[in-house]
Amino acid sequence: MKTASQSSTWAIIGASGFIGLRALEGLHDRDGIAVRPVVRAASSLAVLARRRLDWRIAGPRDLASLTGALRGCSVCIHAALGDPLQIEQMATVAYQACAAAGVRRLVWLSSASVHGQNPAPGTDESSPIHDRHLLAYNNAKVRAEHRLEKLSADGRVEVARLRPGVVFGPRSRWITDTAADLRAGRAGWLDEGRGVCNSIHVDNLVHAIRLAATVPAAAGHAFVVGDAESVIWRDFLLPVATHLGLSANDFAIAAPAALVAERETPFAALTRSRLYQNLGEHVPDRAKRLVKSLASAWPAPALAPGAWRLPRSSSNAPRLTLEHTLLQRCAWKLPHAKAARILGYTPPVPFAEGLAASLAWLDFAEGPR
Amino acid sequence: MRAASPVTLVLVGCGAVSRLFYQPALLELRRHGLVNILAVVDPRAEARAPLAVALGAAACTKLDEALELRPELVVIATPPALHRAQAEAAFAAGGAVLCEKPLAASATDADAMAAAAARTGRLLAAGHYKRFMPAHRALKTLIERETFGPLLDATLVEGGKFSWPAATDSFFQREQTPGGVLLDIGVHVLDLLRWWLGDPTNYTYADDALDGLEANARLDATFASGASVRLRLSRDWRTENVYVFRFARATVHSRVNASNQLEFTLDGLPMTLAAELREPLPGRPAPPTRALDTNPQAFIAQLVDVCAAIRENRAPFVPGIEGAQALRWVEACYARRTTLPIH
Numbered sequence: 083m084k085t086a087s088q089s090s091t092w093a094i095i096g097a098s099g100f101i102g103l104r105a106l107e108g109l110h111d112r113d114g115i116a117v118r119p120v121v122r123a124a125s126s127l128a129v130l131a132r133r134r135l136d137w138r139i140a141g142p143r144d145l146a147s148l149t150g151a152l153r154g155c156s157v158c159i160h161a162a163l164g165d166p167l168q169i170e171q172m173a174t175v176a177y178q179a180c181a182a183a184g185v186r187r188l189v190w191l192s193s194a195s196v197h198g199q200n201p202a203p204g205t206d207e208s209s210p211i212h213d214r215h216l217l218a219y220n221n222a223k224v225r226a227e228h229r230l231e232k233l234s235a236d237g238r239v240e241v242a243r244l245r246p247g248v249v250f251g252p253r254s255r256w257i258t259d260t261a262a263d264l265r266a267g268r269a270g271w272l273d274e275g276r277g278v279c280n281s282i283h284v285d286n287l288v289h290a291i292r293l294a295a296t297v298p299a300a301a302g303h304a305f306v307v308g309d310a311e312s313v314i315w316r317d318f319l320l321p322v323a324t325h326l327g328l329s330a331n332d333f334a335i336a337a338p339a340a341l342v343a344e345r346e347t348p349f350a351a352l353t354r355s356r357l358y359q360n361l362g363e364h365v366p367d368r369a370k371r372l373v374k375s376l377a378s379a380w381p382a383p384a385l386a387p388g389a390w391r392l393p394r395s396s397s398n399a400p401r402l403t404l405e406h407t408l409l410q411r412c413a414w415k416l417p418h419a420k421a422a423r424i425l426g427y428t429p430p431v432p433f434a435e436g437l438a439a440s441l442a443w444l445d446f447a448e449g450p451r
Numbered sequence: 452m453r454a455a456s457p458v459t460l461v462l463v464g465c466g467a468v469s470r471l472f473y474q475p476a477l478l479e480l481r482r483h484g485l486v487n488i489l490a491v492v493d494p495r496a497e498a499r500a501p502l503a504v505a506l507g508a509a510a511c512t513k514l515d516e517a518l519e520l521r522p523e524l525v526v527i528a529t530p531p532a533l534h535r536a537q538a539e540a541a542f543a544a545g546g547a548v549l550c551e552k553p554l555a556a557s558a559t560d561a562d563a564m565a566a567a568a569a570r571t572g573r574l575l576a577a578g579h580y581k582r583f584m585p586a587h588r589a590l591k592t593l594i595e596r597e598t599f600g601p602l603l604d605a606t607l608v609e610g611g612k613f614s615w616p617a618a619t620d621s622f623f624q625r626e627q628t629p630g631g632v633l634l635d636i637g638v639h640v641l642d643l644l645r646w647w648l649g650d651p652t653n654y655t656y657a658d659d660a661l662d663g664l665e666a667n668a669r670l671d672a673t674f675a676s677g678a679s680v681r682l683r684l685s686r687d688w689r690t691e692n693v694y695v696f697r698f699a700r701a702t703v704h705s706r707v708n709a710s711n712q713l714e715f716t717l718d719g720l721p722m723t724l725a726a727e728l729r730e731p732l733p734g735r736p737a738p739p740t741r742a743l744d745t746n747p748q749a750f751i752a753q754l755v756d757v758c759a760a761i762r763e764n765r766a767p768f769v770p771g772i773e774g775a776q777a778l779r780w781v782e783a784c785y786a787r788r789t790t791l792p793i794h
């Protein structure tokens with residue numbers, strides 16, 4: 083039997099993304115819930131358009147258009163991503179738009195990274211979170227949660243926050259980037275992948291989203307959610323390699339990144355400037371993306387000359403990103419006991435099954451090798 | 452003198468293809484005195500005005516206003532559902548038509564356009580500009596002359612995460628655009644396959660549309676020569692974006708939109724030759740020759756061909772009927788579609 087909220091419309095902001103699309107498929111195709119995808123541009127509809135859906139185009143930081151897009155919905159799932167500053171702004175705009183549109187509950191996709199990629203043993207939702215992480219993304223997610231807590235004090239919208247870790251499944255970067263690195267001969271791991279991987283298969287996350295949207299007691303809470311199994315990185319990385327016909331030997335002992343706070347890129351510095359901030363929504367997203375791509379295309383400082391190297395020899399061991407370095411040093415499986423207790427969350431998809439399905443998708447998407 | 456005078460034209464539809472392709476191409480043609488751009492047409496002022504300014508042309512809300520200027524050529528770059536009526540209006544006003552792909556919203560409409568062109572004695576060209584790419588012309592020659600022996604099979608993969616800056620969602624609505632990735636990028640490929648190999652003798656087709664438009668499509672076809680072709684299209688996920696042709700004595704890779712490049716792996720040669728296609732060298736000592744057309748130059752080449760066909764009173768290189776036939780194959784695929792799994 084459907085609950086009251088299941089018989090009304092659920093909006094999904096960022097429905098074209100990895101998690102948003104999967105949530106849409108699960109809720110619409112499996113549960114028969116009326117969903118309304120909300121995307122930032124017409125070009126984001128390419129995959130969503132496989133189904134005939136009542137979509138809306140609205141920027142997740144444009145209060146007026148987002149409010150219009152959410153009207154008539156009882157639940158709003160927020161699965162859009164942006165740069166750190168945008169993430170914070172999105173939280174405020176999402177809450178205000180939900181309030182103005184009469185949305186009852188906002189399910190906010192936060193992240194386990196509010197606890198850091200390498201949380202101290204014993205960490206759970208009761209552990210205080212701070213915004214002094216090395217990664218700007220983590221800090222943005224923390225500030226976004228703080229904003230939502232503050233805003234929801236007015237009681238106009240119920241907010242449930244989900245904190246997934248490494249979300250994997252079809253279209254997940256954890257799958258595709260790993261495969262691409264392996265194919266390019268630049269895959270690496272720390273300590274042969276013995277660090278804890280706080281994984282969650284995307285369908286387990288969608289299950290948690292469903293619960294966070296409907297369980298009355300979820301309001302006002304943050305929930306860590308994960309897979310049932312205790313997974314280490316090796317359990318995740320090695321099957322991808324095996325699937326590609328490779329082995330543990332194809333992971334180099336990687337050089338960890340230096341543990342220093344991320345430096346602002348020229349673009350981030352620009353976007354933090356007062357001038358750019360004042361331009362706000364007047365600068366079309368397309369123009370902003372262009373500035374961003376130009377900024378990222380700025381030439382890197384000259385590398386040591388490579389002319390006198392043997393062809394195909396790589397100069398160094400692969401260097402892990404700061405995010406991967408922290409993730410692979412993790413020694414703590416974040417517990418989802420609170421989600422189990424309040425939401426009744428038990429992950430339906432076993433890790434191995436989720437990984438096999440993700441690899442089947444990889445074959446489908448990337449074709450015969 | 453009339454023969455050398457610029458072809459007068461109007462551009463109908465001021466969306467992304469007009470902005471990104473027709474605007475620079477037409478400016479270049481005008482620079483060479485080949486065209487005189489009379490007007491642009493679009494109901495949306497915000498789309499129409501900048502293009503009119505950029506092209507120094509009148510801005511019209513309706514096609515009828517522009518047709519009063521008596522253009523010799525009407526370039527149609529509007530949603531497919533509008534192509535037929537606009538082409539018929541252009542013919543009635545005495546103009547020739549170059550129409551963007553897909554030629555129409557249905558093969559029936561496309562046939563009607565071709566019939567209207569024949570009835571009125573006007574020229575109709577289909578915007579399958581990829582036939583103008585030197586790599587594709589080279590492949591046609593290799594297939595027909597069997598330079599490396601007969602073509603055994605080909606694997607074509609094309610597409611990636613959708614990034615075309617569509618101005619509205621009409622592109623994703625069945626009522627306005629009756630197909631997904633097969634109609635969008637696939638119609639070019641099906642046109643090329645027909646051009647290279649003729650009509651297929653047999654084929655199967657599958658896609659992942661539910662009650663909307665497909666994002667992934669697969670076609671397996673065989674042709675009279677015995678060659679088999681596998682085609683994979685996606686606007687969901689990145690692909691290798693390459694066409695691979697296995698001939699009896701060589702394999703040729705053609706990267707999507709690498710208009711003047713091919714990679715040859717010749718039997719017995721333990722290496723691959725990645726080649727830029729250039730004007731032919733004479734069989735004697737000579738300096739390197741000029742590279743052949745790039746992707747934008749191939750697009751311009753189609754416009755040049757249509758203008759020349761108008762002046763020379765001949766058929767264009769890609770007549771409208773070819774666009775109708777590619778579209779008929781697309782429709783036939785949809786008619787026999789099976790479903791791809793949704794992962």
Ligand SMILES: NC(=O)c1ccc[n+]([C@@H]2O[C@H](COP(=O)([O-])OP(=O)(O)OC[C@H]3O[C@@H](n4cnc5c(N)ncnc54)[C@H](OP(=O)(O)O)[C@@H]3O)[C@@H](O)[C@H]2O)c1
Nearest residue numbers: 096097098099100101126161162163164191193246248249
């Ligand atoms: N993936 C993970 O492992 C993971 C883990 C923990 C938490 N999360 C959280 O889950 C949420 C969804 O993540 P995801 O992995 O599904 O991300 P994703 O695949 O990158 O999707 C992001 C969505 O946001 C939209 N978007 C991206 N940049 C935007 C911008 N600047 N302005 C407006 N919209 C923008 C995208 O639209 P287009 O399609 O138009 O680009 C897309 O719909 C995020 O809040 C993320 O922090 C993810």
